[in-house]
Amino acid sequence: MDIPTLKINGKDLQNLISFIYKHEQLLKEFGAVKIQPNIDCQLALKKRRKNIALCPCTETIVRINKNEPVYLAQKFDYIDNHAKQASLVTDECSFWSSLSCSSNEQRLVNTSLVPNKSFFSEKTSRLYFDIHRLPYQSLLKLGGTKVTRQFVPCVKRAFGPGAIFPMTSARQRLFSIDYHHEGGAHHWYIVPTREREILQEIIDHYKPSMCLDHGQLLIDPLILDKNHIRYHRVIQHPGELVVLSAGALAQSFTEDASWSESIAFALPSWIEEGHASVSVPRCQCNISQDFLPEIIDTSIFRPELIQRYITSHLNVTTDDESLTLKGS
Numbered sequence: 001m002d003i004p005t006l007k008i009n010g011k012d013l014q015n016l017i018s019f020i021y022k023h024e025q026l027l028k029e030f031g032a033v034k035i036q037p038n039i040d041c042q043l044a045l046k047k048r049r050k051n052i053a054l055c056p057c058t059e060t061i062v063r064i065n066k067n068e069p070v071y072l073a074q075k076f077d078y079i080d081n082h083a084k085q086a087s088l089v090t091d092e093c094s095f096w097s098s099l100s101c102s103s104n105e106q107r108l109v110n111t112s113l114v115p116n117k118s119f120f121s122e123k124t125s126r127l128y129f130d131i132h133r134l135p136y137q138s139l140l141k142l143g144g145t146k147v148t149r150q151f152v153p154c155v156k157r158a159f160g161p162g163a164i165f166p167m168t169s170a171r172q173r174l175f176s177i178d179y180h181h182e183g184g185a186h187h188w189y190i191v192p193t194r195e196r197e198i199l200q201e202i203i204d205h206y207k208p209s210m211c212l213d214h215g216q217l218l219i220d221p222l223i224l225d226k227n228h229i230r231y232h233r234v235i236q237h238p239g240e241l242v243v244l245s246a247g248a249l250a251q252s253f254t255e256d257a258s259w260s261e262s263i264a265f266a267l268p269s270w271i272e273e274g275h276a277s278v279s280v281p282r283c284q285c286n287i288s289q290d291f292l293p294e295i296i297d298t299s300i301f302r303p304e305l306i307q308r309y310i311t312s313h314l315n316v317t318t319d320d321e322s323l324t325l326k327g328s
């Protein structure tokens with residue numbers, strides 16, 4: 001089943017966090033929602049973009065074992081010249097079947113992530129949507145600049161059809177939002193956070209202690225179906241936003257080359273439902289200490305501060321409809 005799609009007007013986009021908060025039940029149920037900005041929405045986009053010089057990271061996708069369509073992303077120092085890129089990906093079916101057929105070959109993920117880059121320009125009028133502002137509008141603002149300055153956008157580049165963004169989730173089980181700038185549509189598969197344990201058990205069965213969070217895995221939806229894991233699909237086109245719920249896992253592939261970017265943020269439930277403080281055993285991913293984000297101290301998010309934040313920032317009524325909702 002596809003995740004729900006919400007339309008947003010210019011006014012609500014200016015306070016996107018509050019809009020997401022209003023629809024949090026949907027977000028929680030599906031693990032994600034898609035948001036389509038109306039024609040009246042104004043975005044603070046840079047005029048000159050794509051000036052980032054990039055090459056695809058040297059990661060390939062290999063099958064975990066002969067029988068099951070579960071794939072590992074592995075870094076190779078040497079990519080052999082025959083490493084395959086998917087030639088024609090027109091739909092979901094052709095993507096997974098071409099992957100499944102090429103089990104003995106190296107297949108490039110053909111994507112790159114560029115942290116701390118953005119195609120949104122800062123310091124524009126508040127009337128224009130700028131992704132940099134989201135962490136500051138979100139619950140993270142209670143942590144002051146010491147916390148919010150850690151949250152910067154990350155540009156995501158897909159170099160061609162069938163490029164792969166393996167499974168990840170936002171750091172410390174935060175929420176995140178992804179804006180598609182241009183290029184081929186993204187096919188997402190989203191696993192809500194409550195399915196994590198069972199998914200981990202299933203994956204452990206193929207390979208013990210695999211990490212679900214750091215771009216190590218790509219799982220054919222057949223495996224999810226077979227094991228009754230609840231997940232949702234969505235196809236994201238340029239100009240659309242995908243919002244991921246706290247701790248949701250997401251993987252995607254692209255129909256063609258594309259640019260997108262994402263950033264993390266928090267809603268009160270990140271603290272109130274314990275996502276922020278889940279103790280996670282240290283994974284075996286080879287992430288250098290410099291790139292490992294600090295753990296955010298959750299004791300600064302005291303209940304009375306959260307309540308005050310909700311009152312002053314989230315329960316902002318902008319129209320009659322939300323007034324009636326508030327009373328219900």
Ligand SMILES: [Zn+2]
Nearest residue numbers: 211214283285
């Ligand atoms: Zn990991």
